[in-house]
Structure formats: structure tokens, C-alpha cells
Amino acid sequence: MKLDVTRRSREAMRAYLAEALDGCYEGEPTISPIEGGRAAAERQLSNFDVRRYASRNHVTRGHVSRMSPYIRHGVMTLREVRDAVFARFGRVGESIYKFVFELAWHQFWQEVYAGLGDEIYADIEDYKFPPPVWQETLPDDVARAETGLVCMDEALRELYATGYLHNHARMWFAAYLIHHRRVHWSVGERLFFAHLLDGNPPPNALSWQWVASTFSSKPYYFNRQNIEKYTDGTWCRQCTAACPFDQTYDALAGQLFGNA
Numbered sequence: 457m458k459l460d461v462t463r464r465s466r467e468a469m470r471a472y473l474a475e476a477l478d479g480c481y482e483g484e485p486t487i488s489p490i491e492g493g494r495a496a497a498e499r500q501l502s503n504f505d506v507r508r509y510a511s512r513n514h515v516t517r518g519h520v521s522r523m524s525p526y527i528r529h530g531v532m533t534l535r536e537v538r539d540a541v542f543a544r545f546g547r548v549g550e551s552i553y554k555f556v557f558e559l560a561w562h563q564f565w566q567e568v569y570a571g572l573g574d575e576i577y578a579d580i581e582d583y584k585f586p587p588p589v590w591q592e593t594l595p596d597d598v599a600r601a602e603t604g605l606v607c608m609d610e611a612l613r614e615l616y617a618t619g620y621l622h623n624h625a626r627m628w629f630a631a632y633l634i635h636h637r638r639v640h641w642s643v644g645e646r647l648f649f650a651h652l653l654d655g656n657p658p659p660n661a662l663s664w665q666w667v668a669s670t671f672s673s674k675p676y677y678f679n680r681q682n683i684e685k686y687t688d689g690t691w692c693r694q695c696t697a698a699c700p701f702d703q704t705y706d707a708l709a710g711q712l713f714g715n716a
């Protein structure tokens with residue numbers, strides 16, 4: 457089917473897509489609050505103050521650019537984003553360095569993809585721990601964002617509603633799915649790719665492999681303290697589930713990877 461992408465208001469576009477794609481979605485048809493197009497990208501970039509990027513790891517109040525959907529779809533290049541930041545804020549300073557460093561990560565993943573092609577969809581290296589028997593499907597409670605763990609469910613709901621997720625929340629969710637639920641990273645990769653507006657094979661597949669340890673020197677995992685610190689405890693305060701993350705890193709390593 458060819459969609460009619462004639463320019464129309466967002467509400468008219470929502471109504472058109474809801475009808476045209478009837479049967480392809482569940483629940484109420486909503487659209488992401490993230491707007492497409494060059495003007496929206498320029499607005500987004502002009503609202504970004506790189507001097508506040510030091511707070512970037514904070515999920516609920518960290519200042520990040522949210523430029524990834526525009527970069528992904530070629531609305532703005534990495535170089536344009538970098539040069540605009542240089543022009544407004546200069547080239548010197550820790551936050552500027554960190555921001556350019558992240559843009560460079562994006563470029564690095566692209567270069568890896570240029571070299572490996574579709575091999576990025578298979579384990580690139582061995583796991584750095586004895587791998588379990590991986591589940592090859594997404595558990596239903598995870599798919600429905602009903603694990604009972606507020607941190608995971610809220611992250612997924614945000615992903616579904618907006619098509620965007622903060623980097624730290626992506627890392628937590630990936631570590632939960634892979635290391636706690638023993639689901640192969642490629643299942644999570646497909647889930648993210650289906651919902652992220654910035655869904656992009658190299659950064660997506662390779663970040664999942666980075667968490668899994670098939671493209672890094674060790675698996676990424678986290679504990680409750682880490683979530684509390686970078687959300688000001690917002691999610692943990694609402695959570696009544698037995699927390700699988702409420703342990704020391706040593707205890708978690710022993711439980712998850714058998715090397716305590």
C-alpha cells in the first residue's frame with residue numbers, strides 16, 4: 457500500500473493514518489509528540505544548551521539534545537549538529553567535548569556497519585560470561601509493559617507513546633531483558649527498532665551487543681542505587697515489586713554471571 461504523504465495538519469495526518477492503517481495497531485491511534493521536518497529539527501537544536509549536557513545521564517531531568525530522530529532520517533547531519541553547537545558555544549569545555557564524543561560514537565557505529573554489514577545482527581564476539589539458554593521471544597508481560605517493575609514499565613510506555621527513550625533508560629531496559637530475563641539481545645533489538653523514531657541498525661544492534669558483551673569487554677548491568685540516583689528515586693518510590701536490582705554489584709555479578 458502506498459501512503460498519501462501530502463502535507464496536511466498533524467491532526468488530519470493522525471486521522472488519515474488511523475484509517476489507512478486500521479488493523480495494523482492496537483488501542484487508540486496516537487502519534488508521537490516529536491514533530492518531523494527540518495524546521496522542527498532546527499527548533500529542537502536551538503533549544504539545546506550544550507553547557508547543561510553535564511547532566512545528560514539523568515533520565516528525568518538530564519539535558520540531552522533529542523536530535524537523534526532527525527539525525528536518523530537525514531534531516532540534519534552529525535556535522536551540521538556539531539557545527540551549530542560550535543558556532544553557538546565555542547569548541548572548548550567538558551560538555552562540548554562530551555557531546556562531540558557522543559556524535560563520534562554514532563559515526564563509529566556507522567563505520568562498523570560499513571565494514572561488517574548484516575553481521576551486526578549476529579553475536580560479533582563470544583559472551584564474556586557463560587551464556588544461558590537464551591529465550592528467543594519477547595515475554596508477554598514485557599511486551600505489554602506489565603512486568604510490575606515501574607522502572608521498566610514506565611520506560612517501555614514512554615517508548616511506545618513517543619518513539620524516544622533516554623540513553624540511560626535504554627541501557628537499563630536492555631540489561632534487564634538480556635541479563636535478568638535471559639532474552640537474546642536480538643529480540644530487544646527488534647523491539648527497539650520497531651518503536652524508536654531514531655531506530656537505526658548500527659547504533660541499535662551494536663548498543664544491544666555492547667550491553668550483552670558480544671561487542672564489549674564485559675556485560676553492562678546496573679543496580680537499584682543507579683536507577684534511584686538518575687531518576688531522583690521517582691520510579692522506585694512508586695514501585696511495590698520485589699526489586700531484582702536491589703543488590704550490590706558483586707552480588708548481582710554472582711547471580712547474573714556466576715563470577716561473584
Ligand SMILES: Cc1cc2nc3c(=O)[nH]c(=O)nc-3n(C[C@H](O)[C@H](O)[C@H](O)COP(=O)(O)OP(=O)(O)OC[C@H]3O[C@@H](n4cnc5c(N)ncnc54)[C@H](O)[C@@H]3O)c2cc1C
Pocket residue numbers: 512520521522523524525527528558559560561562563565621622623624626627630648652654655656657659660661663664667
Ligand atoms: C540498547 C540501546 C539501543 C540504542 N538504539 C539506538 C538507535 O536505534 N538509534 C540511535 O540513534 N541511537 C541509539 N542508541 C544510542 C543512544 O541511546 C541514542 O543515540 C540517544 O539516546 C539519542 O538521544 P539524544 O539525541 O537526546 O542524545 P544526545 O545525548 O543528545 O546525543 C547527541 C547525538 O549523539 C549520538 N549519540 C548519543 N549517545 C550515543 C550512543 N550511546 N551511541 C551512539 N550514538 C550516540 C546520537 O546521534 C545523538 O542524537 C541506543 C542505545 C542503547 C543503549
